[in-house]
Amino acid sequence: MSVWQGSAPIPLHTRPADPIFAQTIRKNFWHDRLARFDRLVRARPMRQASAIDGMASPAQAEHPPRRPRRWLRWIMEITGACLLFFTAAVVTDFAYFVASLQNQAPSPAVRADGIIALTGGADRISEAFDLLNQGRARRLLITGVNKATSQQALAGHTAGGVEVLDCCVDIDRNALNTLGNALETARWVRDKQFKSIIVVTSNYHMPRSLLELRRVLPDTTLIAYPVISQNLKLDSWWTDPASIRLLLSEYVKYAGATFQLRMERATAERVQARAE
Secondary structure (H helix, E strand, C coil), X not given: CEEEECCEXXXXXXXXXXXXXXXXXXXXXXXXXXXXXXXXXXXXXXXXXXXXXXXXXXXXXXXXXXXXXXXXXXXXXXXXXXHHHHHHHHHHHHHHHXXXXXXXXXXXXXXXXXXXXXXXXXXXXXXXXXXXXXXXXXXXXXXXXXXXXCHHHHHCCCCCCHHXXXXXXXXXXXXXXXXXXXXXXXXXXXXXXXXXXXXXXXHHHHHHHHHHHHHHCCCCEEEEEEECCCCCCHHHHXXXXXXXXXXXXXXXHHHHHHHHHHHHHHHHHHHHHHHC
């Protein structure tokens, strides 16, 4: 490196030390570097704009910037719309389910060949015994009784005591769930050759009970006799966490049973269509 003096360059190593000169050289050096960096920064948006406008450089044309895939965006939009529709349908169906419970009311003059009581609450058994004592039916089936429950414990729900159990009551201890209750009830109805039965269970449990019973007893008249549950505040269920959990749990079970029934019917229709 050299500097000019007059008409001939003078090498720096031969030039006497000059503080002012050295400071000027350093200042010019950093000025050049900052100016180059500023030009690079200013040129970057221009290069991006040229790539968008179709005036990209050869390197940019070879590796263009990635754009969102249109089909992926469509899939996301369709999925979001389907989820929104499904959520609205579930909320509407749940509201209808709760409203149907509020409209239930037992008939005061109900009569049938037999009575079935699905266990799950002491009030259910007491109401069934009351109907039997009033002569609303000839016989009573209590289905789903725990194997540890004695006849004396059941007799405590009626004024007739053990005599009523020996006379007119059958006890099922095999059923473990609502579907099991329905299957045991179907055997009992066919054995007794009954054409109609009164179904006694809690109000929130009634829709699923009738659904399961209709699957196995399509030709039997089912008369609902819902019992008001003490664990469910139906008038203000949205303010009670226990009532919300109970309703949601029962709704999920009811929806599952409904879906299973529809699948069975669809399968039966396909089999029948192939046979024809």
